[in-house]
Amino acid sequence: MSTRIHVDLAERGYDVVIGDGAVTELGPMLAGRRRAAVVTQAAIPVALADEVRGALDDAGVRNETFLMGEGEDHKTTASVDDLCRRFAQWGLLRGDAVVALGGGVVGDTAGFAAAVYYRGIDVVQVPTTLLAMVDSAIGGKTGVNLPEGKNLVGAFHQPLAVLADPGALFTLADREYRCGLGEVAKYALMDDDFVSARADALSARDPAVLADVIARSAEIKARYVSADELEQSGTRAVLNYGHTLAHALETASGHALLHGEAVARGNARANRPSGGRASRATRGLARAPYPRAARTAGRRRRADHGARQEVGWWAHVHALGAERNRKGRRPGPRRGAQGARRDRYRGIGRTWRRSCCSRDRT
Numbered sequence: 001m002s003t004r005i006h007v008d009l010a011e012r013g014y015d016v017v018i019g020d021g022a023v024t025e026l027g028p029m030l031a032g033r034r035r036a037a038v039v040t041q042a043a044i045p046v047a048l049a050d051e052v053r054g055a056l057d058d059a060g061v062r063n064e065t066f067l068m069g070e071g072e073d074h075k076t077t078a079s080v081d082d083l084c085r086r087f088a089q090w091g092l093l094r095g096d097a098v099v100a101l102g103g104g105v106v107g108d109t110a111g112f113a114a115a116v117y118y119r120g121i122d123v124v125q126v127p128t129t130l131l132a133m134v135d136s137a138i139g140g141k142t143g144v145n146l147p148e149g150k151n152l153v154g155a156f157h158q159p160l161a162v163l164a165d166p167g168a169l170f171t172l173a174d175r176e177y178r179c180g181l182g183e184v185a186k187y188a189l190m191d192d193d194f195v196s197a198r199a200d201a202l203s204a205r206d207p208a209v210l211a212d213v214i215a216r217s218a219e220i221k222a223r224y225v226s227a228d229e230l231e232q233s234g235t236r237a238v239l240n241y242g243h244t245l246a247h248a249l250e251t252a253s254g255h256a257l258l259h260g261e262a263v264a265r266g267n268a269r270a271n272r273p274s275g276g277r278a279s280r281a282t283r284g285l286a287r288a289p290y291p292r293a294a295r296t297a298g299r300r301r302r303a304d305h306g307a308r309q310e311v312g313w314w315a316h317v318h319a320l321g322a323e324r325n326r327k328g329r330r331p332g333p334r335r336g337a338q339g340a341r342r343d344r345y346r347g348i349g350r351t352w353r354r355s356c357c358s359r360d361r362t
């Protein structure tokens with residue numbers, strides 16, 4: 001059985017379908033189109049690609065698979081250029097479609113290629129990582145990195161649909177799975193805590209719990225996207241909770257720290273001053289090793305739950321290594337371990353500034 005969540009964006013609205021066999025909806029959805037370019041990676045299990053191709057074949061849509069590289073290093077303008085050139089050589093036209101089959105890297109890159117190819121062609125997101133199912137595939141943010149910073153080039157390009165089959169997650173490496181939990185924990189912090197009581201089942205990838213947690217997370221994301229599609233009113237910016245520090249950590253570590261891992265740490269640190277409402281999942285994730293400097297983030301202030309933007313601001317100040325705090329005071333003299341930590345944190349702040357990380361980019 002599938003759960004269907006609507007992202008309410010009037011004529012750009014679409015469904016996020018979560019469940020066993022969600023991918024079969026691809027056929028009826030694209031039936032009548034001439035061609036579909038399936039963008040994926042070599043590491044994505046063949047069975048998933050076969051399922052997508054099978055659905056397209058059944059619908060009579062001619063399809064071709066386009067492989068792209070793995071990891072953040074391939075989420076680049078060069079990859080978009082390469083994909084678009086291969087689309088053109090194959091004969092993909094404006095009325096055709098792109099299918100992004102993979103995690104956030106594929107979704108963001110193929111989504112952006114679809115946004116700019118022929119000035120925009122349709123894309124269907126078929127997420128295969130937990131992070132992509134609960135976050136990156138939903139909401140239409142597409143884009144790639146520059147050497148100067150993460151997600152600096154991109155476009156809002158809403159998909160025709162998001163088709164998520166939780167069964168795809170059984171082949172996902174533990175580390176990648178935990179990355180998704182980082183984003184799930186974010187939703188549990190934003191809404192009621194639907195994670196802590198089921199942390200063990202989630203760790204064991206219990207299918208029923210997984211399907212429910214993905215649906216709950218997707219519903220929250222859809223709600224915020226529907227309210228502020230282009231992140232103009234500030235409502236959607238709440239989804240970037242913990243991301244300022246996360247981007248700084250990601251960039252400072254040269255992407256040794258994966259996006260979801262950095263987000264988990266960003267969440268935990270941003271959450272601490274808000275009364276320590278961190279879920280068990282967040283705390284567990286935060287325990288793993290990470291740049292020590294980050295541990296000082298947000299430690300200065302306790303705020304109530306409603307003040308999470310404020311907390312984000314504090315993380316900002318610390319991440320920037322600001323010379324003055326909010327009251328205009330200079331930080332005290334650097335002494336001992338505390339001073340050393342502050343210095344390290346300023347190092348991250350400098351990287352942050354260099355890479356132009358900002359909290360409005362996820």
Ligand SMILES: NC(=O)c1ccc[n+]([C@@H]2O[C@H](COP(=O)([O-])OP(=O)(O)OC[C@H]3O[C@@H](n4cnc5c(N)ncnc54)[C@H](O)[C@@H]3O)[C@@H](O)[C@H]2O)c1
Binds near residue numbers: 070259
């Ligand atoms: N657009 C947005 O709104 C948004 C939101 C959050 C994150 N992101 C972006 O998402 C990216 C991270 O995405 P990610 O965590 O999915 O990483 P990823 O896309 O790099 O995928 C992780 C790895 O898992 C492999 N993989 C994917 N599915 C698999 C499966 N079912 N079985 C086995 N292996 C599989 C991939 O080939 C890859 O090697 C970052 O670039 C981040 O900036 C975007």
